[in-house]
Amino acid sequence: MAEYFEKSLKRCTDCQCMSQLFGLLNKEELEFVDANKIHVNFKAGETIKKQGTFMSHVLSVNSGLAKLYLEGIEGRSAILRIVKPSNFIGGPGIYHDQRHHFSITALLDSSVCFIDLQVFKKILSTNQVFAEEFLKDFSRDVLTVYNRLIYLTQKQMPGRMADALLYLHDEIFEQSKFPMILSRFELSELSAMSRESAVKLLRDFQKEELIRISDHELEILDIDALRKISHIG
Amino acid sequence: MAEYFEKSLKRCTDCQCMSQLFGLLNKEELEFVDANKIHVNFKAGETIKKQGTFMSHVLSVNSGLAKLYLEGIEGRSAILRIVKPSNFIGGPGIYHDQRHHFSITALLDSSVCFIDLQVFKKILSTNQVFAEEFLKDFSRDVLTVYNRLIYLTQKQMPGRMADALLYLHDEIFEQSKFPMILSRFELSELSAMSRESAVKLLRDFQKEELIRISDHELEILDIDALRKISHIG
DNA sequence: ATGAAAAATTGATATATCTCAACATTAAAC
DNA sequence: GTTTAATGTTGAGATATATCAATTTTTCAT
Structure with missing residues (x-):
C-alpha cells in the first residue's frame, strides 16, 4: 500500500x-x-x-x-x-x-x-523532435502488424506457435527462461489457432525437448530448432 | 503519346x-x-x-x-x-x-x-493542417490493416472471398458491375487462400447466383447475400 | 480446507483447406 | 494466324485444423 x-x-x-x-x-x-x-x-x-x-x-x-x-x-x-x-x-x-x-x-x-x-x-x-519520435514509435507498431499479418496468414500452426514463443523470448523477456504470463488460450490468441491446438503444439514442443514448462515458467531449450520451425512455417 | x-x-x-x-x-x-x-x-x-x-x-x-x-x-x-x-x-x-x-x-x-x-x-x-491530414490518412490505412488481420484470421474462406468482393464494390468501384481487374490468383492473395480455392468459391457464388462473371466484368447480383456470407464468416 | 469455477488436457471425429495433376481456355509473341 | 506461355478450371486425395466431449488439474472464493 x-x-x-x-x-x-x-x-x-x-x-x-x-x-x-x-x-x-x-x-x-x-x-x-x-x-x-x-x-x-x-x-x-x-x-x-x-x-x-x-x-x-x-x-x-x-x-x-x-x-x-x-x-x-x-x-x-x-x-x-x-x-x-x-x-x-x-x-x-x-x-x-x-x-x-x-x-x-x-x-x-x-x-x-x-x-x-x-x-x-x-x-x-x-x-518537433518529440513529434518525430512519436511517429517513429507509431510506425514501428504498424510494421509489427504487417509482420503479424504475414505470419498469421502464411505460416502453419507450428510456425505460428514458434513465432509466438520467439516473440516472448526476443522482444519481451530477452532470456531463455521466463514466466508463463499467457494462458494457453491467450497463446492461441497470439498465434491465431484454437486453444486445443495450442495445447497440442506446446506438448509436441516439450516432447521434442525444444521447451520445458514447469511451475509457471517456460524455458526455451533449443532456440535454433524453434527458429527453424518458425522459418519453414 | x-x-x-x-x-x-x-x-x-x-x-x-x-x-x-x-x-x-x-x-x-x-x-x-x-x-x-x-x-x-x-x-x-x-x-x-x-x-x-x-x-x-x-x-x-x-x-x-x-x-x-x-x-x-x-x-x-x-x-x-x-x-x-x-x-x-x-x-x-x-x-x-x-x-x-x-x-x-x-x-x-x-x-x-x-x-x-x-x-x-x-x-x-x-x-500543421497538412500534417494533421497526413496522419489521418496514415491512421485510416492502419485501421484497414487491423480489419484485414481480423477477417483473414477469423473468417473462413467464403467469408473472406465475400469480403474481397465487397471491398471492390464498396471502396473501389462503388457500383454493382465492375471490371475484373484482379486475376483469380490476385483475388486469392487478397483473401489469403489458394488460387484453386478462389476459383471454386467464385464458381459457387455464381451457381448460387450471387454474382455473374462475363467478359472481364463482375456483377454483384445479390449483395445482401454476400454481406450475410461475410457476416457469418 | 472445501467446493465451485476456470483452465488445461486428451483423443476421436468432422471439416476446411491445400496440393497435385490433368486439362481447357485465353492472352501474348512472333 | 500460329505457336507459346500464362491463366483458369476441375476433381481427387492428402493434410491441416477445428470441434466436440470427456476428464483432469489448477485456481479462487468462501
Whole structure:
C-alpha cells in the first residue's frame, strides 16, 4: 500500500519508468504533462482500455505487463502485442476518430499513466523532435502488424506457435527462461489457432525437448530448432 | 503519346487528380512540390515500387489502378489494398527507416507522381493542417490493416472471398458491375487462400447466383447475400 | 480446507483447406 | 494466324485444423 501512494505521488520530472518518447521533453513540458496526467494502478486481469471507447488520454505503462489485442468476430480476439514497462500506447484513433481501436488488459499488476490527449497533441505540435519520435514509435507498431499479418496468414500452426514463443523470448523477456504470463488460450490468441491446438503444439514442443514448462515458467531449450520451425512455417 | 507529354508537363497547381491531402497546400507550397516531383506513367503489370528499396519519394496516383501488397514468405504476397486515383501513398517507412515496406504494381496503365521525401517532410513540419491530414490518412490505412488481420484470421474462406468482393464494390468501384481487374490468383492473395480455392468459391457464388462473371466484368447480383456470407464468416 | 469455477488436457471425429495433376481456355509473341 | 506461355478450371486425395466431449488439474472464493 505504501508503494501505491509513493508511486502515484511521484511527479513526471522524477519518473524513472518514463517511455523513451517522454524523455525527449524538457522540464516545462514534463510539468505540463504532469499537471494533466492521471496515474492508476491495475490488478492482473483488469481491463485498462476497452476497444471502441472514447480516447481521452494516451497511455504510458510504468510497471507490469499487459496484452494489447483486437476484439474480432464473435468474441474472438487477436493479441497484437505485449506491452512492457516504459511502452507508450497511442494508436490510430489519435488522428482518426479519437476512439480506441484495441483493448488492453493487465497481465500482471500494472501501473499506468494516462496523459490527456489534447495536451499530448499540443506538445506534438510544438516539439518537433518529440513529434518525430512519436511517429517513429507509431510506425514501428504498424510494421509489427504487417509482420503479424504475414505470419498469421502464411505460416502453419507450428510456425505460428514458434513465432509466438520467439516473440516472448526476443522482444519481451530477452532470456531463455521466463514466466508463463499467457494462458494457453491467450497463446492461441497470439498465434491465431484454437486453444486445443495450442495445447497440442506446446506438448509436441516439450516432447521434442525444444521447451520445458514447469511451475509457471517456460524455458526455451533449443532456440535454433524453434527458429527453424518458425522459418519453414 | 500526346497524352503522355501533356500529363507529364502539367503543373501541380493545375492538377485535377491531386489527392485530398495535397489540396490543403497553398500556392507556394504546391510550387515547391511541383519543383521537386517526378511524374511517371506505368503500363499495367509494371512494378511501381518494390518492397525493401530506399524510400526517396512518396507517391500520389493520378490515374489508373494499382495493387499494394506485402511480399511475404516464399514468394507469397498479401494484397493490402487497391490504390485508386488521387490516393496518397506514404507508409511506415517514412519515419521508421526510409524504406518501402510494401510493393506496388500497376493493374491498369497508371500515372503516378513521385514527391521528394525531404520536401514532403519539410512541408509536414511547416503546415500543421497538412500534417494533421497526413496522419489521418496514415491512421485510416492502419485501421484497414487491423480489419484485414481480423477477417483473414477469423473468417473462413467464403467469408473472406465475400469480403474481397465487397471491398471492390464498396471502396473501389462503388457500383454493382465492375471490371475484373484482379486475376483469380490476385483475388486469392487478397483473401489469403489458394488460387484453386478462389476459383471454386467464385464458381459457387455464381451457381448460387450471387454474382455473374462475363467478359472481364463482375456483377454483384445479390449483395445482401454476400454481406450475410461475410457476416457469418 | 472445501467446493465451485476456470483452465488445461486428451483423443476421436468432422471439416476446411491445400496440393497435385490433368486439362481447357485465353492472352501474348512472333 | 500460329505457336507459346500464362491463366483458369476441375476433381481427387492428402493434410491441416477445428470441434466436440470427456476428464483432469489448477485456481479462487468462501
